[in-house]
Amino acid sequence: MKFLGYFCSMNLRWLILSSLCLLGLEALQGQQAQRTVIHIERARTQQYDARLGRDVERLVGDVILRQDSTLFYCDSAHLNQKTRNFDAFGKVHINVNDSLDIFGNRLFYNGETRVAEMFGAVKLIDKPTILETEYLVFNRITSMAWYPDQGKITSEDNTLTSRKGYYDTRLKEFYFRDDVVLTNPEHSAYSDTMVYNTRTEIAWFYGPTVIRGEDNTIYCEYGWYDTRLDRGHLSKRASIWSQEQTLTGDSLYYDRAAGHGIAKGNVVVTDTLNKMLVKGKTGRLWEDIGKSWVTGMAQAITYDDKDTLYMHADTLFLYFDKEKKAKSMFAYYGVKFYRDDIQGKCDSLAYLMSDSTIRMYHDPVLWSKENQITSDSIHIAIVNQQIDSLVLYNTAFIVSSDSITGFNQIKGKFMVGYVRNSELVRVEVTGNAETIYWVREEDGTLIGIDVAKTSSMSIKLSDSEVKTINYKQQPNQVMFPEKDLPEDQRRLKGFRWLEEKRPRNRLDIFRRDE
Numbered sequence: 408m409k410f411l412g413y414f415c416s417m418n419l420r421w422l423i424l425s426s427l428c429l430l431g432l433e434a435l436q437g438q439q440a441q442r443t444v445i446h447i448e449r450a451r452t453q454q455y456d457a458r459l460g461r462d463v464e465r466l467v468g469d470v471i472l473r474q475d476s477t478l479f480y481c482d483s484a485h486l487n488q489k490t491r492n493f494d495a496f497g498k499v500h501i502n503v504n505d506s507l508d509i510f511g512n513r514l515f516y517n518g519e520t521r522v523a524e525m526f527g528a529v530k531l532i533d534k535p536t537i538l539e540t541e542y543l544v545f546n547r548i549t550s551m552a553w554y555p556d557q558g559k560i561t562s563e564d565n566t567l568t569s570r571k572g573y574y575d576t577r578l579k580e581f582y583f584r585d586d587v588v589l590t591n592p593e594h595s596a597y598s599d600t601m602v603y604n605t606r607t608e609i610a611w612f613y614g615p616t617v618i619r620g621e622d623n624t625i626y627c628e629y630g631w632y633d634t635r636l637d638r639g640h641l642s643k644r645a646s647i648w649s650q651e652q653t654l655t656g657d658s659l660y661y662d663r664a665a666g667h668g669i670a671k672g673n674v675v676v677t678d679t680l681n682k683m684l685v686k687g688k689t690g691r692l693w694e695d696i697g698k699s700w701v702t703g704m705a706q707a708i709t710y711d712d713k714d715t716l717y718m719h720a721d722t723l724f725l726y727f728d729k730e731k732k733a734k735s736m737f738a739y740y741g742v743k744f745y746r747d748d749i750q751g752k753c754d755s756l757a758y759l760m761s762d763s764t765i766r767m768y769h770d771p772v773l774w775s776k777e778n779q780i781t782s783d784s785i786h787i788a789i790v791n792q793q794i795d796s797l798v799l800y801n802t803a804f805i806v807s808s809d810s811i812t813g814f815n816q817i818k819g820k821f822m823v824g825y826v827r828n829s830e831l832v833r834v835e836v837t838g839n840a841e842t843i844y845w846v847r848e849e850d851g852t853l854i855g856i857d858v859a860k861t862s863s864m865s866i867k868l869s870d871s872e873v874k875t876i877n878y879k880q881q882p883n884q885v886m887f888p889e890k891d892l893p894e895d896q897r898r899l900k901g902f903r904w905l906e907e908k909r910p911r912n913r914l915d916i917f918r919r920d921e
Contacts, residue, residue: 445491445518446473450484462489470495474518477547478502481514491518499525501545507576508532509545509552521547529554533576536562536605550576562605564591565634569601579605591634593663594620608635620663622731623649627659638662645670649731653677656690666694674701676725678733681760682792684708685723685736697734700724704917707736711792718744719916720756735759742767743916748829749794750774750910752920753785763789773797774909775831777807777871780824781903797824797831802901805834807871809845813856815873816843817866818899834866841899842866844873846886856892859884 447453451468459465464486466472472479472486472493482497495514501523502508512527523545531538531545531552540558545551552574560567560574560581570585581603589596589603589610599614611631618625618632618639625639626646632639639661646655647668657672669691676685676699688703702722709716720738727733738756754769765787767773773780773787782799789795803822807815820838824831840861846854861882867875878884910916 443475443518445486445488445493447471447486448473448478456485459485460487463487474521475547476504479514479516492516493518501525503545503547503576506534509543511543523547531574533574533579533605536560536579538574552576560603562603563608565603565608566590567601567603581605589634593637594618596632607633609633612641623647625659625661630659636662637664648677651678651680652727652731652733654690654692666692668692668694676701681733682710683733683736685725687723694731697727697729698724699727705738706916707738713793714747715913716744716746716749717913717916718742718756733760735761741919743910743918745910745913745916748775751785752908752910765789772905772908775826775829775871778831779806779905779909780804781806781905782822794826794829796826798822799824803836804899804901804903805831806902806904808904808906812897813845814843814898814902814904815845816841816899816902818842818901819863831868831871833868835863836866837863840864842876843897843899844876853889855886855888856897857884857886858892858896 447466448471450466450470453464453466456463456465466484466486468482470481470484472484478501479495480498480500480502481495484493484495486493493516495516497512499511499514500508501514509523509525509529509531511525511529514526515524525543525545527541529540529543531543538552538558538560540554542554542556544553555571558569558572567581567583567587567589569583569587572584573582574580583598583601583603585599587598587601589601596610596616596618598612598616600612602611602613609631612627612629615628616626624647625641626644627641628643630639630641630645640658641661642658645657645659646653647659647661648654654668654670654676656670656674659668659670661668671689674687674690676690685701685705685707687701687705690699690701692699700722705720705723707718707723718738720742721740724737725733726735736758740754742754742756743752744750751767751771751773753767753771756768757766758764767785767787771782771785773785780797780799782803783801786798787794788798799822801820803819805817805822805824809815817834817836819836819840822837823835825833840863842857842859842864844857846857848854859876859878859882861878861880863879865877865879866873908920910918
């Protein structure tokens with residue numbers, strides 16, 4: 408069994424060697440290079456030894472051999488000038504040129520193909536790069552080095568290890584496969600396949616790759632990373648994640664030193680602390696100033712144990728603190744959102760995590776069950792991830808449909824609405840309070856239309872219906888039979904019914920209003 412394993416490994420070895428040799432022969436033929444001899448530059452003793460094989464010379468003591476401009480140093484060697492092959496033993500050193508040297512314990516060299524096999528504590532030095540392994544094949548014609556089992560490369564501050572790899576000494580480029588690890592003082596990278604250039608210090612990834620830094624972790628399946636400038640371009644399931652946030656996209660450009668990133672295609676920002684997702688086609692990040700934005704079908708999704716809110720705007724801005732925790736979100740323009748219990752639209756929106764308040768600006772509209780709520784601006788207070796209250800500033804309106812043509816209306820300069828279990832239960836109106844309310848019997852029979860004006864009032868609701876109205880001062884109040892109230896007096900000044908603009912599902916937030 409040992410012999411069979413040795414035979415198989417030798418077959419694989421020679422299959423690889425034959426490929427490298429063929430490359431060398433093709434290069435020789437292409438260059439029309441002539442066969443060159445191996446010169447004995449120095450040896451303390453030199454003799455033929457039949458026990459070593461026909462035409463084999465045994466060289467001992469401070470041996471120096473040369474072919475072309477390449478020098479070979481060793482303690483002893485077995486040289487066959489006819490085949491142009493030799494074995495070298497003890498303190499083997501190949502001096503390829505002024506910057507490239509290879510060291511090892513034993514060497515087999517084929518002078519015909521210019522392929523060297525180095526064994527034992529092999530060290531290739533191509534200043535300032537050092538490659539260490541136990542077995543190395545070097546082709547002088549192609550200037551390619553190859554190791555099949557575990558190698559370590561040190562270049563400046565970067566250290567790379569892999570199970571197997573190639574090194575192009577002309578391009579100063581390494582090709583790594585299997586269990587590739589790149590480390591330096593700033594970060595570490597783990598990859599399936601990597602190409603690394605020692606001149607540019609740029610690493611290319613061609614398989615699943617993880618790059619770990621002090622503050623975040625990067626994943627991709629294709630891309631490049633400049634280890635000197637600490638920046639890269641990543642694609643194929645690219646993502647960057649920190650302790651509580653994750654950014655993914657079809658492609659990501661990230662400059663760690665500048666704290667700047669650009670994401671394109673299927674961009675998703677996930678914030679687990681605030682239970683929020685932000686999606687879009689394009690996104691940008693500025694870590695140093697704590698700012699990011701997403702645009703192109705931009706969508707924010709917030710969720711709790713009971714429901715999920717979906718919001719769309721042309722552009723979404725996120726701001727975060729030095730600990731990378733989100734502190735605010737702003738949405739511009741054409742904002743729409745949908746949740747089962749509440750829907751809304753406005754031109755712009757702000758959400759501050761510090762006070763858990765959503766602020767809607769420029770023609771805002773809220774829909775909650777049967778109620779439509781409008782004002783110059785609307786503030787929504789969130790407590791325990793649930794809507795707690797609404798504050799409406801200037802020309803506040805609450806409207807609900809009573810019949811095909813009739814509408815219950817509450818209007819005032821300032822309103823506060825209180826919400827319990829996602830239902831509006833009480834409204835406090837201050838300043839120029841007005842109501843038009845269709846009063847009905849329990850069986851639905853219309854009693855009349857109540858019209859009232861006062862300075863302030865308190866209204867209690869149940870199942871979206873007004874149950875009681877308490878006036879703080881004596882109201883100007885009249886109950887009209889339906890036939891006696893003219894059509895032009897059945898709607899308060901500034902009345903609007905915007906039901907056709909109401910989002911009906913989570914996809915409806917992308918519908919543009921005429």
